[in-house]
Amino acid sequence: MDRFIGYVKIDTQSDPESETTPSTPKQWDLANRLVEELKQIGMEDVTIDEHAYVMATLPANVPHKVPVIGFVSHFDTTPDFSGTNVNPQIIEDYDGKDIVLNAEKDIVLSPDYFDDLLQYKGQTIITTDGNTLLGADDKAGITEIMTAMEYLINNPDIPHGKIRICFTPDEEIGRGAHQFDVQKFGAEWAYTMDGSQIGELEYENFNAAGAVVKVQGKSVHPGYAKDKMINSMYIAQDFINSLPRLETPEHTEGRQGFFHLTSIEGDVEETKLQYIIRDHDKTHFEARKQMMKDLASEICSQYDRDCIQVEIKDQYFNMREKVEPVMHIVELAKEAMEAVHVKPIIKPIRGGTDGAQLSFKGLPCPNIFAGGHNFHGKYEYVPVESMQKATEVIVKLAELTAKKYE
Ligand SMILES: [Zn+2]
DSSP states (O other), X not given: OHHHHHHHTSOOBOOTTOOSSSSSTTHXXXXXXXXXXXXXXXXXXXXXXXXXXXXXXXOXXXXXXXXXXXXXXXXXXXXXXXXXXXXXXXXXXXXXXXXXXXXXXXXXXXXXXXXXXXXXXXXXXXXXXXXXXXXXXXXXXXXXXHHHHHHHHHOTTXXXXXXXXXXXXXXXXXXXXXXXXXXXXXXXXXXXXXXXXXXXXXXXXXXXXXXXXXXXXXXXXXXXXXXXXXXXXXXXHHHHHHSOTTOSGGGOOXXXXXXXXXXXXXXXXXXXXXXXXXXSSHHHHHHHHHXXXXXXXXXXXXXXXXXXXXXXXXXXXXXXXXXXXXXXHHHHHHHHHHHTTOOOEEOOOSSOOHHHHHHHTTOOOOEEEOOOBSTTSTTOEEEHHHHHHHHHHHHHHHHHHHHHTO
């Protein structure tokens, strides 16, 4: 708990507008502290590169050959919500009732709305004071990895192979894997400790693309516009209404994909629509992109001109295809959870993960729970017991891997 609270008090918000890595200089504050702490607990090869990627090694303590495994988490917090002056509140022996985060501003964390809280009755819950996020995403992950390494160092009777760990900047702006040196990391596979509630184990995420739809109209004086004016906003409206109305984020779940209109900007002359396209299934994903293009040409043909341009850029892909050939790494995580009495919850992520990018860079990387809830806002909280379990899962994974290859 002290370790976690020490980390969350350091502001590490990332910034999508910046082009440097790390995107904000303040991320160095925690990165440098982590380097010192890793050395202090007795990790070896502790390095930090010019982009603030922190890596370290726990050498094997068994004579036989064991694949090198890795654990990864990120130290930045989302730009969506303030991470300045985080002031954690500790609720011991949670009674299942409302938690007042901030009496003055009347901000309450209530199980009436967040019913997940009820499964943590009797546990110790760390919350915000209502003014900031907590930063359990993903300083819980860092705490768990650090604590598990310290535990393995202090308990040399637990057999394990070589373990590599990495703490990254800028995950929240989608760049945590960008400068990740997979070669230098040198693990056969790894796990991000960046999931939410206890038990989560994920190896599927969306295929993702962004689309910009530009509609060209023709502006003419409205008094003399008959048969001349073309209002791009009406054409854009046609385009929007022609996409399947129920295939949007607010109408889908599980493995259902969607088109999501994220912005409209327009006048008579030109309208710009921005979409994101998401689908777990690669074939459906490609079909969605094609559908947008086909729709554009169909509408254009009604106006007898090239009035709609669709520009689509892939953003990231479903890691499933990279993990499926090495499913034993998911099985191992499952086994480790069961061994410490955590029920695995395997489900597809409706989003992306750094592990997906790492998987496509040659480091298969499923995601394991870090324990927190309600990320990216003032209602974020984490039960201490969930963090303890995540720590135990890391220790068990190390042990099981060594035993499997005996
Ligand atoms: Zn995260």
